[in-house]
Amino acid sequence: MASNILVFVEQREGKILPASFQLLALANELAGATGGQAEACLVGSGVDGLTQRVAEGGAKKIYVVDDAELAKYRAMPYTAAVCAAIDAATPKIVLVPSSAPRR
């Protein structure tokens, strides 16, 4: 039974949006209740350098989807990337920031 919490870490031009860290904190709280761990999904182009910050934010495992096609946010490629991470992580809950591009 899945018990991990997966956070979609939102970055724009190599900068992580603050709401992502709030969600990582929430994910750690929820993981306490589900008996799992907080994990993160990081999508973009050349985002490897951000994993350190995401780990510091509380992610125990990070799924990175890195491709030149993902340099700019577009709904369908990002959806495909996040779905791939969800398939790999099989989490109990997925948390996504309620930011404007997500609407």
Added chain:
Amino acid sequence: MRILTVVKQVPDSNATIKLAAGGNDIDRAGVKLVVDPFDEFGIELAVQLKEKRSDVSEVVAMTLGPDKASEALRVALAMGADKGVHLNDPAFESKNELFAAYVMSEAIKKDADGFDLVLCGKYNIDLDAGAVGPAMAEFLGWPHVGAVIGLEIADDGKRFTARRRIEGAEEVVECDLPVVLTIDKGLVEPRYPSLPNLMKAKKKPVAVLTSSDIPGESAAEAGTDFLSVQPPPPRPECTFIEGEPEEMAKELVRVLREEAKVV
């Protein structure tokens, strides 16, 4: 080009909201209901497009709700929509936005003449979820552009450019029709329907669809249920400190230390 504009009847933002017995809904008795102000942007945009473009053949307003929701359709018709579609069935009554989007998308698919543009508010002021627009697009298999503040449709009516506001920036996107757009404040200023137009609106046709037209059981399962709603916490007590700047600063430090005990 045929345009569909989605309207929802919501409590007026000045209304005093009380909780209903059971605690998972608000008490609607005696609450003034209005057309959602964001949906009004959609109606206004649709009507302006019809006024400006010769290729817009019809503007249809659609609502999902009980008998009373027909008032919202009448407002849309008075603002200039040509006809209304009222999805009215107890089986449609749900606060589940995914379900509402499913029912409306089915109604759109069943429309014999088809639509090229579906408009609705960025979100509704009652539930603030903003899910109906994107979910309708998904059910229709159409693209969706959210929170639009600028729109240029090409003369051939096939392609458009939209501007949308995101945190700290503005996005410009290009896309083909058909599309679902959710409209943000700033694109258009909704008109007040004139009295003659309010009278004319009473004669415009409204089609009522029920669950016998749209069987809606399949999509409801994946949605959410409301367990409870709560009023926002009361505003904490506020104390004004008055006097000369020096005295105010001294008093503030004293209050923080001795009364609030935070420093």
